[in-house]
Amino acid sequence: MKKPTISDVAEHAHVSKSTVSQFLNERFDYMREETRERIEKSIAELNYQPNVVARSLKLKSTATIGVIVANILHSFSTQVVRAIEDKLNDNNFSTIICNADDDPIKEKRYIETLLAKQVDGLIIFPTSGNIAVYQRLVDANYPIVFVDRCVSGLSVDTVKLENHEAAGLAVEHLVMNGYEDIAIMTTSLDGDITPRVERVDGYKCALERFQKPVQEEYIKGKDRKFLKQELAELFSLPKPPQAIISGNDLTLMEILEYATENGIKIGTDIGLVTIDEVAFAQVYHPSLTTVSQPTFEMGEKAADLLLNKFNSEKSIKSQIYNFTPSLIVRDSSKEVGVSHE
Amino acid sequence: MKKPTISDVAEHAHVSKSTVSQFLNERFDYMREETRERIEKSIAELNYQPNVVARSLKLKSTATIGVIVANILHSFSTQVVRAIEDKLNDNNFSTIICNADDDPIKEKRYIETLLAKQVDGLIIFPTSGNIAVYQRLVDANYPIVFVDRCVSGLSVDTVKLENHEAAGLAVEHLVMNGYEDIAIMTTSLDGDITPRVERVDGYKCALERFQKPVQEEYIKGKDRKFLKQELAELFSLPKPPQAIISGNDLTLMEILEYATENGIKIGTDIGLVTIDEVAFAQVYHPSLTTVSQPTFEMGEKAADLLLNKFNSEKSIKSQIYNFTPSLIVRDSSKEVGVSHE
DNA sequence: CTGAAAGCGCTTACAG
DNA sequence: CTGAAAGCGCTTACAG
Numbered sequence: 001m002k003k004p005t006i007s008d009v010a011e012h013a014h015v016s017k018s019t020v021s022q023f024l025n026e027r028f029d030y031m032r033e034e035t036r037e038r039i040e041k042s043i044a045e046l047n048y049q050p051n052v053v054a055r056s057l058k059l060k061s062t063a064t065i066g067v068i069v070a071n072i073l074h075s076f077s078t079q080v081v082r083a084i085e086d087k088l089n090d091n092n093f094s095t096i097i098c099n100a101d102d103d104p105i106k107e108k109r110y111i112e113t114l115l116a117k118q119v120d121g122l123i124i125f126p127t128s129g130n131i132a133v134y135q136r137l138v139d140a141n142y143p144i145v146f147v148d149r150c151v152s153g154l155s156v157d158t159v160k161l162e163n164h165e166a167a168g169l170a171v172e173h174l175v176m177n178g179y180e181d182i183a184i185m186t187t188s189l190d191g192d193i194t195p196r197v198e199r200v201d202g203y204k205c206a207l208e209r210f211q212k213p214v215q216e217e218y219i220k221g222k223d224r225k226f227l228k229q230e231l232a233e234l235f236s237l238p239k240p241p242q243a244i245i246s247g248n249d250l251t252l253m254e255i256l257e258y259a260t261e262n263g264i265k266i267g268t269d270i271g272l273v274t275i276d277e278v279a280f281a282q283v284y285h286p287s288l289t290t291v292s293q294p295t296f297e298m299g300e301k302a303a304d305l306l307l308n309k310f311n312s313e314k315s316i317k318s319q320i321y322n323f324t325p326s327l328i329v330r331d332s333s334k335e336v337g338v339s340h341e
Numbered sequence: 342m343k344k345p346t347i348s349d350v351a352e353h354a355h356v357s358k359s360t361v362s363q364f365l366n367e368r369f370d371y372m373r374e375e376t377r378e379r380i381e382k383s384i385a386e387l388n389y390q391p392n393v394v395a396r397s398l399k400l401k402s403t404a405t406i407g408v409i410v411a412n413i414l415h416s417f418s419t420q421v422v423r424a425i426e427d428k429l430n431d432n433n434f435s436t437i438i439c440n441a442d443d444d445p446i447k448e449k450r451y452i453e454t455l456l457a458k459q460v461d462g463l464i465i466f467p468t469s470g471n472i473a474v475y476q477r478l479v480d481a482n483y484p485i486v487f488v489d490r491c492v493s494g495l496s497v498d499t500v501k502l503e504n505h506e507a508a509g510l511a512v513e514h515l516v517m518n519g520y521e522d523i524a525i526m527t528t529s530l531d532g533d534i535t536p537r538v539e540r541v542d543g544y545k546c547a548l549e550r551f552q553k554p555v556q557e558e559y560i561k562g563k564d565r566k567f568l569k570q571e572l573a574e575l576f577s578l579p580k581p582p583q584a585i586i587s588g589n590d591l592t593l594m595e596i597l598e599y600a601t602e603n604g605i606k607i608g609t610d611i612g613l614v615t616i617d618e619v620a621f622a623q624v625y626h627p628s629l630t631t632v633s634q635p636t637f638e639m640g641e642k643a644a645d646l647l648l649n650k651f652n653s654e655k656s657i658k659s660q661i662y663n664f665t666p667s668l669i670v671r672d673s674s675k676e677v678g679v680s681h682e
Numbered sequence: 683c684t685g686a687a688a689g690c691g692c693t694t695a696c697a698g
Numbered sequence: 699c700t701g702a703a704a705g706c707g708c709t710t711a712c713a714g
Contacts, residue, residue: 005691005692006691007691015701016701017692018703019701025693030700032699035699050691051457051692052457052459053403053459054690054692054693055693056394056692056706057394057398057691058691058705060706062394071423072413072419073419073420081413082412082413082414089439092454094439095437095438096438099423099426116390117403118393118394259624260624279594280594283597283598283601285601285625287601346706346708356684356685357684357685357686358685359684359686359687362708362710365708370683372684391708392706392707394706394707394708396707396709397690399689399690399707399709
């Protein structure tokens, strides 16, 4: 029960392989109606399916692209990946998914495997540990798009949030609602991860804009496992913050857990705005004010940028595409002094 | 700047392609130390990377497998996919991800594309609309594993939750805590989707086990967009339920939204147990009692089953692997009559 | 210990 | 309008 090949079809239809190939590629210009029908019938009878691997080898194009995320379990990544897969599938590309876990060694290995498999392009949520590898791809004019994070000094199209503004929106909203002392908490600031750095930066700028002092003890950026401890420090400060900005969905979970464990009432005892929309924001008590990212548009844009590189001959100058965050006001950041419920 | 091929390496090292190939495949048995070093050096100098597509064509194996989920946005799917990707990557396989959206036409197209791309195997969260396609794969002895859902009459290894028991655990727990009238709500029961059908079935059996009547008006299975209306019906029954079992994470969101909008207090006004662990279960007020699935073990098992098919010659008889759910007791299902907070 | 040759299943420029 | 031939970049059985 061997799979039929193009030769089998050719033999069965009494034509040459070339002619079958013409048929498969819909080049009917010079094909006699009768030949065409015969081939069509043979394909159906033999239940022939072309072998894309052979085709790829000849055409040097696999219609497959690789996506390397840090971890697909983050809802931001899940959503972006879903949007990418949709867009690529619409254009008859397949998507290979890889989780690099912010580990440059793992990321490098994935890149090499994907290149060896001749994927036509790469969409990467980059770690900052493989600049040399990225540079090689850029130099070779290999199609590549970054998402979520930039890598400085590298000319690569990048799709990301306007993080500066995201933090600014949160600060502005809290200030307008009467909060004075505002803290911010993100996951570790060590790796120089763009969104974290930019969000803290945007937080500082916004405070300055409102002529409020930037207090270093209000800025917390540590690995997830240390966040509870950081929160304890925050709340035992001589002057604890009146509000806190959560840098992403992971910090949010830590903050909510800490609050629950310590009987701190969100929205009442402390104001809260979190960056990244979460599924339960609306049904939480109190409902959570969030700054959301247009994840689907971002994924779609990343896929589009890559697809364009396949079509257009010349490489256009690379750009950073900053997407606009939007503030969704709910109850966790109600005006100070206003009674709740 | 063309990519170097095995011929370039051969020429550069003054050996034949065969010898380079031996080197690449680490068959050093008969290779002179000196030859080996020369090849090694040439590869490094030319920065040669083997072309896996060519290799795949010859070896008839791509080291790539396809995963077709309904929708990766469901956290169950995200987690299973993550586990699958990890396991496959450990075994040097790549994972192509596809979202079929419960659409048999889309699913069929994905299967065909993946087969044309010569993936070595398939892991599918099956719709029930492509039995003929599955049957063809089974007949051809093509490696395939189902996840989450079974397809009756088909001999395919399947990894799923013991749904019957999951619903049973929820019922038992509620009954033990004094709840009398227990409803269950899932998404649409039309498509004959295994987990939904089995959960409702398990619910019924458990009620009978406790000698409680099964009341059809307490069983709700509709498309997500109709759930609010179904909830309204439930709560306007002459005798509304005292507790509700949520069939999955989507129904949970609808229930929580409905409760919030209508001032119904979860855990106080109505007991709640939800199947599928959700990230915020612990920090919700009240915290949510859940029945959780061992998602990562399930994904790993699915990958393992597939990998085994590649290694073992003979096809072992196919099996259904039922995974055990676990009840995580929290506050949304506290004993009736016991005061809360 | 190494090389020449055939072949995996396609596509395409060219000839007729 | 169709076919023979070369080639994509590998692997492997076989010969020496």
